[in-house]
Amino acid sequence: MNNRFLDFEQPISELEAKIEELRYVTDEPDLNIGEEIERLERKNRRQTEKIYGHLTPWQVSQVARHPRRPFTLDYIAKAFTGFRELHGDRGFGDDPALVGGIARLDDRPVMVIGHQKGRDTKEKLHRNFGMPRPEGYRKALRLMRLAEKFRLPVLTFVDTPGAYPGVGAEKRGQSEAIARNLREMARLRTPIVVSVIGEGGSGGALGIGVGDHVLMLQYSTYSVISPEGCASILWKDSSRAEESAEAMGITAERIRKLGLIDEVVDEPLGGAHRDPEEMADRFREVLVGHLDRLTRTPIDQLLEERYRRLVAAGSYDEGG
């Protein structure tokens, strides 16, 4: 098995290997082989459509954590220009699990902030698997304040298993760092667009997840606790993650139907990792559209609308 593919992607992996092999055996454009390749590619497309047309929530959560899935810095490189990373919280340190800086989107200066995971073992460790510590959230808030001062729109990218549960993180006030972000983002006087691009893990995700428009990429997830965590607490059995993923409703489409996010952005066939260029192009277009709209809205109106949306979250009956 090959770590570029998930279990349920194995049929895709096998066909792709075959296509590669055929391409390899012929340097000359042999007509017959060309036809065969085309036939296999058509077959592969149908197969991918079939597999990806019926993903269970648990499978979606695998795609959301796919080792090849584009991360924040990939989107910044592909959809933005002139990124200047800005480091540190000015108090304790710099957190590589939460990155940010100034970039241009279609020539418009913006502040980009996002969780960052690592691709290989060394980088995974360096990025702490995308799990920020308090200094990460404090850096994010510092950058948001800077954006506010110059009325730069803030674009955040959510992709984390959760905030880091560690001894140092607790000592330095992980809860306070997240809580403060929630309160300050609710009243930050500049537009904020939140995009869940992979794993939206709990409070660690929400800590940069408050804004005027919240979107999710098609195969990303957003949840109050990981399916494994939920299963181990409520079912007393972490292997029942499949059931808890179903029960919690963690997929983009389900969450949009529940009215908890605003938009789902479709991914290329087979997921963002199958065609990161195409994904980044779509993503840029979507973001530009929202910035056009949000930067035209008077800021007081924007803040009032943001507030109304935040306090409207919840599902309850008034009772008698």
Added chain:
Amino acid sequence: MTWFQRIMPPKIKKKESNGGNIPEGLWAKCPDCQAILYRKDLERSLQVCPKCSHHHRLGARERLDGFLDEEPREELGVHLASNDPLRFRDAKKYRDRLSQAQKKTGEREALVVMRGSLHGQGVVASAFDFGFMGGSMGSVVGERFVRGVDRAVADGVPLVNFAASGGARMQEGLFSLLQMSKTSAALARLDEAGLAYLSVLTDPTMGGVTASLAMLGDVIVAEPGALIGFAGPRVIEQTVQETLPEGFQEAEFLQEHGVIDTIVDRREMRSALADLLDCLAPLPATG
């Protein structure tokens, strides 16, 4: 102490010993110093052991009863009820867990909010009930809290909250996560109105409640010995693969690390908070 109790890590011991409600009857045993206490004495001292000052857990209504003046009191958001938006079911149905918790505690939800007064000064006070599904925050808890904040802003009075919670309520999925941003946004409005918010952390205050409304107090107070944190000790132990330091995540440890402002004995709480609120009165309107 039996050999079995000796090998248990201190956190688990603590949990076992004060996890349940105090047993019925005339007498109660302090889980910390093992003293046999006359229940009436324990009630008089607000469930604090008169021998060793161990703070037993306190229900939400009992808490507010001991805190607010007897008159006036108006409970807010009483009739709000969860409607189980996900039709959630694990080993049990969420609806069944709710009605069980209601029977057990006599409360309809895990947060009780009241408009009342403290030493004659108007205040909105709320308290979590840990006995109600671990004091977990779902849609009703979030909405009741926000109604409390709205009322405080409307009446120009301060807000006091007593936290006791395991965190967000998993059975409401993302709805419960978003109560964190909801309650925090409301607290931004309270802040802008120049009104004080005192956040009191009691045993235990964890997860999504800590990482939102509980840590946003103008002054953050804790009860002695209360366990307070973002992640639970078990999760941290599994993540870092090492034994946790002595007293980790207890109020005293957190004060030492600058995470909370002050520790106040429950028997002094009422007068301490009244005094703080006296000093943190809203500024007169200018202009």
